[in-house]
Amino acid sequence: MSNSTASEVATGAPDGAGHSSGSAHPAPHGDLWSVDEHLADILAAVRPLEPIELQLLDAQGCVLVDDVTVPLSLPPFDNSSMDGYAVRVADVAGAGEEFPAVLRVVGDVAAGSSGDITVGAGEAARIMTGAPLPEGAEAVVPVEWTDGGLGGGPVGSMAPRSNGSEQASGEVRVHRPAEAGAHVRARGSDVQAGERALAAGTVLGPPQIALLASIGCGAVRVRPRPRVVVLSTGSELTQPGEELPEGHIYDSNSFSLTAAARDAGAIAYRVGAVVDDAETLRSTIEDQLIRADLLVTTGGVSVGAYDVVKEALEHVSDEDEAGSGIEFRKLAMQPGKPQGFGSIGPDHTPLLALPGNPVSSYVSFELFVRPAIRALMGLQEVRRPTVRATLRADRALTSPAGRRQFLRGVMGEGTVSPVGGAGSHLVAALARADALIVVPEDTTRVEPGTELDVVLLG
Amino acid sequence: MSNSTASEVATGAPDGAGHSSGSAHPAPHGDLWSVDEHLADILAAVRPLEPIELQLLDAQGCVLVDDVTVPLSLPPFDNSSMDGYAVRVADVAGAGEEFPAVLRVVGDVAAGSSGDITVGAGEAARIMTGAPLPEGAEAVVPVEWTDGGLGGGPVGSMAPRSNGSEQASGEVRVHRPAEAGAHVRARGSDVQAGERALAAGTVLGPPQIALLASIGCGAVRVRPRPRVVVLSTGSELTQPGEELPEGHIYDSNSFSLTAAARDAGAIAYRVGAVVDDAETLRSTIEDQLIRADLLVTTGGVSVGAYDVVKEALEHVSDEDEAGSGIEFRKLAMQPGKPQGFGSIGPDHTPLLALPGNPVSSYVSFELFVRPAIRALMGLQEVRRPTVRATLRADRALTSPAGRRQFLRGVMGEGTVSPVGGAGSHLVAALARADALIVVPEDTTRVEPGTELDVVLLG
Known part of the structure; x- marks a missing residue:
């Protein structure tokens, strides 16, 4: 993708032109790419995996x-759909409760038996569900229409063969007629x-x-299912279950995105909390390439001095073959403005670099990584379903001009209610949401009762 | 559950009372149980697994x-939501493009750092997203509002620290004022x-x-996820990929139900094609008990002479402890009339015995096994969602009186169209369906345009 030189960033020179730093081609609209443009670029680059x-x-x-x-x-052969007796139609034509047809039982056809029995005139073969219809037979009468060969009235079932009470010989009384093909599943x-x-x-x-x-x-x-390696980055990250040092937070992105990748159909591997050091990150990514069809990083993509993902990966295109390289962009969206995408390593493995904030990274996953995973799987429907819903809220929603905002919401009957605020750190609200409310770029205020696009997360 | 004696069936005596053979208590309505009664009995017996x-x-x-x-x-501490400079509000109060506030940079606060920096009057600390707000600071100004410490105009980003271009000392020019708490995520x-x-x-x-x-x-x-063992029975079954002997069919139930059990959330094990011999089946089931929270068998539950599941499992209650035993019933449904349910073995492991026909067994799984799996998981919603839809068809549907019929259908916009016929062997049609059309017990004919219940399989 990108062919940008690292020096542009390394000098810290102001990018007065307003272009996303590290990008070879400028954003179509000032300094921001749209959500749709970014997704289109990803889907254009990601190919279904080899079968x-x-x-x-x-x-x-x-x-x-x-x-x-x-x-x-x-079915591969005409077979019985009932337990009963295989008969000729003419032999049972006049059969009734009082005057049953009396037929000679010539044998027993179990499911799985090969066709060595023939049913002649005045004859019947005991037959089980799924067993091949014997030569000569035209229909099956269910056992409940017969005396089961016992000489009494109609029976409810056959005796198990293994009890020794064989009913595959002697006579059977049939109390009802049957049409040709009755209770027979025809071949094909x-x-x-x-x-x-x-x-x-x-x-x-x-x-x-x-x-x-x-x-x-x-x-x-x-x-095959894509193998996705999820790496969280940040020296401030501590693993859940351990004691939290001062100034640290718990690593949640590596867990939530690994779970989300599995949910999307991937085989996902978690690599937690790579420290903020460009060399460590580069070598960790190199180590992981062997088991990755797709790499996802979180954190380190913004404009800060410790944004090592950006620092480490903007250099990649200089060292590797043509076609490799990660491009960092600013998107016209909230949350999730800084994003990176490209490919890395000898196989040009696709890599998506997401922002580090838990809600930003989760929303970015839903919008960009999930479609990439599903494209790798060869699925046609790569996006979450979107529906229209009416905003149900106490007050109007506000949204920054020029940004497509994704708010966490809960679906009702044709309605959606926001949960939590717009703050991208509200992971507690995210855990109650089942939808993302989409506020378009040109909308800064949405009154209750307005109809909106909603992305269903279920 | 059942306390029936095996002798009742072993003698093959007609069950003139019309009760489901092998049942200790009679069916509520003549000889048939309803779908809802059977499911209620299953859900009353299946308890969520131990945590x-x-x-x-x-x-x-x-x-x-x-x-x-x-x-x-x-967040566990006040922290910055931007890359920028932590400042006191009074120091940047009058700042503008032409007359920036000039502050002395006293240090660098990275994410994960502990609070050893204090920002005094006329001072600023460089701060990264997620880093704790230093003592004395009241707000953060984004780096884009400053000269980044370079002495020029506003910058787009900070220089990576690892390039040696430290900006954490000297002076920074701030071009815009900030309110207290601006770009700060408050603790809690x-x-x-x-x-x-x-x-x-x-x-x-x-x-x-x-x-x-x-x-x-x-x-x-x-x-935990329930461990489900799926056993198909039938001497006529051949494994896919092998050559098909005369009179045989391929085993599909063990595959489809194992897949369906995984889809429902279970860890599923497949045991393919147990031969029609009661002793073999009993010992196979005993072997599998060790890894089963739920057993599912297919085939051998009807009224035929080779219905070994019924034969083998109706004996169980005689030999084992009280509380064990499998009851076989006829249900007022199509397909899926013959069904078995109960518990088996020292731990009273629940067992569902489904009919052997591929479509019957799949429909039975959806109606009875899936809810059982989800009840074992402790889920509240154990059933598939049901919606109302308008029948879209060329001709009326017909359905037997007194049976709840489940037809395979494809959903449209508020409509459902049948695929294939009512024949329970039409597995090809099942593979195109995404819904089950429910024709109630008392309905024998459904005209196109009628609204019906539809179970969504998606």
Whole structure:
């Protein structure tokens, strides 16, 4: 991406032109990029991962790469949909409660048996659900329409074979007639060989896995889940569970973004609290490249003297091959103004550098990282669903001009209510939110009752 | 649950009273239980799992057992929300573009530093985002409002400290005034020590994990994910990827239900294609008990001679302790009429025995197993959401009297369209569905345009 020289920043020279420092090309509108432009740049650069063959259950949630054609018709043979007796239609045509048809039982067809029984005139074969319809038979009468071969009235069930009470010989009385094909699932009535079972691009959930297994497909070519390494940076970060030194805060971003990456479908690895030292950060990132399809950092992307992510990664394009490099930008959004994006390392692994504030980083994840993860998976729908909702609030919302503001909200019936304020540190409010209220760039005030876009986080 | 004797079934005696065979108490309405009665019985018997303490990221998606109280206020100290200079309000009161306030820089406050700097009259301290506000300072002026200590006009950023261009001494020119508290995040403005951070029963998603990490909580007591063992039964079942012998079909239930159990939040284990032999099934189930919080079987629950699940498990209550036992029922539903439920083994592990047909077993899973899994997790919302939708179809739907029918459907805008027919073997149609259309028991015909309940599978 960027080809900027590090010297521009290293000298601390004022960027009087107002361009995002470290950027090779200027922002389209003054010194700020829009949320949509930034996302479009990310999605233009992130390609779906190369397909791999996975066992069926390992492919759950993944995207199918090829159309899957049905190799054999389902069901693969005419079979019974009931436990009962396989009969010829003519033999049971006049059967009734008082005058049952009496048929000679010639054998027993269990599910899984091969077709060595033939049903002739005046004959019946005991048959179980799923068992192949024997040669000569045209319909199945459920066991409840018969005496079960016991010589009495209609029965409720068959006796278990393993109890030794075989009913697969002798006579059976059938009390009702049956039409041709009754209680028979015809070969190919579910799918026909040669049909397309699933289209390329299908996401494999339980029903799709059921279909693939049914047609004998034990492994499939899919896009794998992306491996995402989440690194939080900051010398002030202490791990939860440890004692908090003066001036420190607990590291929360590495936890929340790892959880969010898993939620988005990724295999995520957490690297907590890299200290604010450019060399340490660079070598940590290099170490992590081996297990990363995507790198996400938090913190150190702003304009401060200790913003080591920016410092460390703006140098990358000088040392590495063409095509690598991280560009740092200011976006017309709140929270989440400073953002970095580009690629790094010999494989040009994509990297997103998010701001360090917990709410800013979470909102940035939702807007930029989640779509990137889903693009890597080959999904078509990479964004969260957005709906319209009516603002329900005690007073008007205010928003800075020229910024798209994302406020935490709770959904009601067609309404949304803000929780907490606009302050980007209100992680307690974030934990109660199930939506992001979007206040457009050109809107500085939103009265209660106004309809707005809302991003659903559920 | 059930105390039925096996002999009732073993003799194959007609159950003239019309009761579900193997049941100790009669069905409330003739010989059929309703869907709601069966689910109520399951939910009355399934208790949430015992809580365990898990590391934060291992608790993702789990339910919090106790209220969590905030041990320390957040932020834990007044800190800067910008990179800039910490100042006294009086010193910058009259500052403007032409006549900047000139302050002596007394030091550098990085995030994570402890408070050893004091800002006196006429002084400023360089300060980074998140760094504690030094003693004496009342506000922060962003670096963009200053000359960055370089003696020129306003700057866009600070020079990285590691480049050696220290700006933490000398003078800084401030071009704009600041009110008290400007760009300062006050201690406790997010949460106060002693407040309730999260209530018992909260599901831990990424934002809740962010909050817990922020307050230093590295491990939490939650209900664990249930371990679910899925066993498919049937001598006719062949594993996908292998060659299909005559009369056989591929095992799909063990795959689809394992995937569905994972989707519901469980840790699921697949045991494929146990042969139709009661002794083999019993010993397989005994072997699996050690890793199961819930057992799910498919197949062998109907009225056939080879229905070994029923045969094997109806004996259990005779041999084991009181409280164990599986009851087999017929439900007033289609598909999914035959169902078994109870508990087994020394720990009274719950077991659901589903019918073997792929669509029947999947629909049964959605209606009964998924709620059981979610009840084990301690979730309040155990059912899939149900919405009203208008039937969009070329012709009327028909449904058997006295059965609640579940048809596969695809949702539109407030509408639902059926896919495939009512046949319970249409797994290809299931793979295209995202909803179950519910036709009530007393409805035998539904005209296009009618409003219906629809269970959303998404």
